Amino acid sequence: MALFLLSVMLTLCAASPQDLSGKMFTFPEPSDSAHVRLTTSRQVLSAVTVCLRFFTDLRRDYSLFSLANLASDNELLIFNSDSGNTYNYYIKNKVEVFIEQHYKLNTWHSICTTWDSESGLGQLWLDGKPSSRKYISSGSNISGPIIIVLGQEQDSHGGGFDEKQCFVGMMSDVNMWDYNLSPCEIQNYMHHLNFAPGNVLNWRALEFQTTGRLLIEDKQEIKTCN
Numbered sequence: 763m764a765l766f767l768l769s770v771m772l773t774l775c776a777a778s779p780q781d782l783s784g785k786m787f788t789f790p791e792p793s794d795s796a797h798v799r800l801t802t803s804r805q806v807l808s809a810v811t812v813c814l815r816f817f818t819d820l821r822r823d824y825s826l827f828s829l830a831n832l833a834s835d836n837e838l839l840i841f842n843s844d845s846g847n848t849y850n851y852y853i854k855n856k857v858e859v860f861i862e863q864h865y866k867l868n869t870w871h872s873i874c875t876t877w878d879s880e881s882g883l884g885q886l887w888l889d890g891k892p893s894s895r896k897y898i899s900s901g902s903n904i905s906g907p908i909i910i911v912l913g914q915e916q917d918s919h920g921g922g923f924d925e926k927q928c929f930v931g932m933m934s935d936v937n938m939w940d941y942n943l944s945p946c947e948i949q950n951y952m953h954h955l956n957f958a959p960g961n962v963l964n965w966r967a968l969e970f971q972t973t974g975r976l977l978i979e980d981k982q983e984i985k986t987c988n
């Protein structure tokens with residue numbers, strides 16, 4: 763009976779996408795457990811774009827976006843290292859390093875990453891500025907069962923978290939597409955203009971579960987108050 767209720771609850775949670783427009787996830791303290799698990803029905807991806815916004819004062823390594831499957835815990839991983847100036851972008855456990863990605867602490871930033879399995883090229887756009895396009899991995903798709911985690915870095919399928927790599931701060935506007943956004947679409951995302959919402963993950967209809975101390979709050983933006 764308990765198992766039955768649990769499975770009903772899990773089904774209900776998974777079946778109710780939420781519109782998080784104007785909201786953010788707040789990760790208020792380091793831990794090896796607090797995280798958001800994002801659910802998608804899409805399990806085979808021959809190309810991807812991930813875009814999100816973040817705000818932090820971390821000077822250590824941390825994960826921004828961790829997608830694992832059974833074959834690799836770093837199937838798609840956006841990992842900030844070297845005191846914030848370098849991004850390690852993993853696809854299928856292969857990594858390319860993107861240097862000189864300076865950004866101010868205590869400020870909202872947008873980041874988008876693209877990859878496609880045909881060319882194998884990955885690219886990163888920090889606050890709308892492109893990186894070099896670099897070869898990471900080609901010839902096979904990202905495939906399921908996919909587990910996507912915000913706030914922690916997976917070293918196993920859905921687990922293996924390390925407090926030293928957790929995210930502390932705020933995150934918002936997480937979207938993922940099964941194709942590469944054009945440079946113009948990335949600029950539109952960055953400037954909060956019209957863009958096609960993610961067809962793999964859509965911030966306006968997000969299916970997720972949270973674990974541990976984290977909050978969904980109104981996004982804080984400094985605007986003129988009337």
Ligand SMILES: *[C@@H]1O[C@H](CO)[C@@H](O)[C@H](O)[C@H]1NC(C)=O
Pocket residue numbers: 806807808901902903
């Ligand atoms: C990747 O997935 C696409 C469908 O999304 C499929 O057409 C293609 O054959 C797959 N490629 C490989 C190498 O499995």
Ligand SMILES: [Ca+2]
Pocket residue numbers: 835836915916917918
């Ligand atoms: Ca990992």
